[in-house]
Amino acid sequence: MTGFNFENYEGDDYNYSYSTDLPLILPDSAPCRPESLDINKYAVVVIYALVFLLSLLGNSLVMLVILYSRVGRSVTDVYLLNLAMADLLFALTLPIWATSKAKGWIFGTPLCKVVSLLKEVNFYSGILLLACISMDRYLAIVHATRTLTQKRHWVKFICIGIWALSLVLALPIFIFRRAIHPPYSSPVCYEDMGANTTKWRMVMRVLPQTFGFLLPLLVMLFCYGLTLRTLFAAHMGQKHRAMRVIFAVVLVFLLCWLPYNLVLVADTLMRARVIAETCERRNDIGRALDATEILGFLHSCLNPLIYVFIGQKFRHGLLKIMAIHGLISKEYLVKDGRPSFVGSSSGNTSTTL
Numbered sequence: 202m203t204g205f206n207f208e209n210y211e212g213d214d215y216n217y218s219y220s221t222d223l224p225l226i227l228p229d230s231a232p233c234r235p236e237s238l239d240i241n242k243y244a245v246v247v248i249y250a251l252v253f254l255l256s257l258l259g260n261s262l263v264m265l266v267i268l269y270s271r272v273g274r275s276v277t278d279v280y281l282l283n284l285a286m287a288d289l290l291f292a293l294t295l296p297i298w299a300t301s302k303a304k305g306w307i308f309g310t311p312l313c314k315v316v317s318l319l320k321e322v323n324f325y326s327g328i329l330l331l332a333c334i335s336m337d338r339y340l341a342i343v344h345a346t347r348t349l350t351q352k353r354h355w356v357k358f359i360c361i362g363i364w365a366l367s368l369v370l371a372l373p374i375f376i377f378r379r380a381i382h383p384p385y386s387s388p389v390c391y392e393d394m395g396a397n398t399t400k401w402r403m404v405m406r407v408l409p410q411t412f413g414f415l416l417p418l419l420v421m422l423f424c425y426g427l428t429l430r431t432l433f434a435a436h437m438g439q440k441h442r443a444m445r446v447i448f449a450v451v452l453v454f455l456l457c458w459l460p461y462n463l464v465l466v467a468d469t470l471m472r473a474r475v476i477a478e479t480c481e482r483r484n485d486i487g488r489a490l491d492a493t494e495i496l497g498f499l500h501s502c503l504n505p506l507i508y509v510f511i512g513q514k515f516r517h518g519l520l521k522i523m524a525i526h527g528l529i530s531k532e533y534l535v536k537d538g539r540p541s542f543v544g545s546s547s548g549n550t551s552t553t554l
Contacts, residue, residue: 242302245495249299252502256292259505260285266518279356280334284327288501291323305387310379313390317378321371324458325413329363331451332417335424338447343431370413373405406469414462421451449507457500461493
């Protein structure tokens with residue numbers, strides 16, 4: 202068992218299932234017997250494979266279009282470039298997660314730490330980048346602040362700060378995750394925190410969820426609430442259109458990741474004995490974590506689809522690249538607009554989508 206000591210874990214730790222396929226428990230070793238998610242593991246593997254292919258293709262094209270359009274690139278475009286980069290890095294780990302669903306964790310501790318780190322960094326950088334986009338739109342539309350939103354060098358430092366903060370928030374997972382070989386079960390990639398595992402896991406959840414999810418979510422709600430009020434009050438039809446992509450990206454992110462985080466909150470409250478703990482509730486939360494994690498993984502391939510179906514400027518930029526390289530005729534190019542596919546950061550103007 203490579204030095205892993207099961208005696209360090211409190212009894213209640215064996216009764217939970219976390220999206221990492223916790224070891225099965227003998228009926229007489231715990232008061233509650235965990236139940237697995239009623240989804241064929243090979244169906245999950247197929248889903249992960251499709252998400253991997255779509256994310257790899259889509260996010261690569263998004264990065265190509267934004268990097269190619271240097272002249273018309275806005276502040277928001279830079280944030281979306283980093284968002285696509287985070288999704289692409291995470292997508293590279295999906296084949297590993299898919300294999301672990303089918304065969305258990307067979308990749309050892311180093312890869313366990315790396316892929317777990319990338320998963321956490323993808324989530325935290327995603328919501329922090331969206332929070333920065335909301336602040337950029339708020340300053341540009343509500344306060345018509347040109348200076349802050351148009352200085353590109355500030356955006357670079359902000360993005361570096363976001364990546365650094367995401368790494369810090371994900372660091373506990375990187376430190377404590379390792380390959381574990383429990384008896385009577387397949388290997389798993391799971392936290393090994395020694396004594397007081399339950400207490401430390403509570404800390405690992407509450408702090409990152411507060412600073413990496415709840416606070417950015419409140420910032421987005423505040424900024425977009427005031428931004429929408431300003432747009433509707435001023436009857437700015439053009440800016441309404443220019444905000445469609447951003448609102449769609451935020452909405453899809455919340456639909457994919459909010460359920461998983463709400464289930465984590467429920468599980469944390471149960472562990473803290475704030476809500477009653479029963480065998481049925483334990484198993485329901487375990488199944489919910491498995492199901493909502495699949496939804497969260499699906500997010501990594503959805504943003505490029507939003508740009509294709511809603512973002513006219515993204516389609517224009519992609520067609521322009523294809524036309525330059527002779528892949529399509531120039532007649533197919535969209536004649537209006539420039540390569541920036543989200544909108545200007547100007548306080549008074551905003552390009553249409």
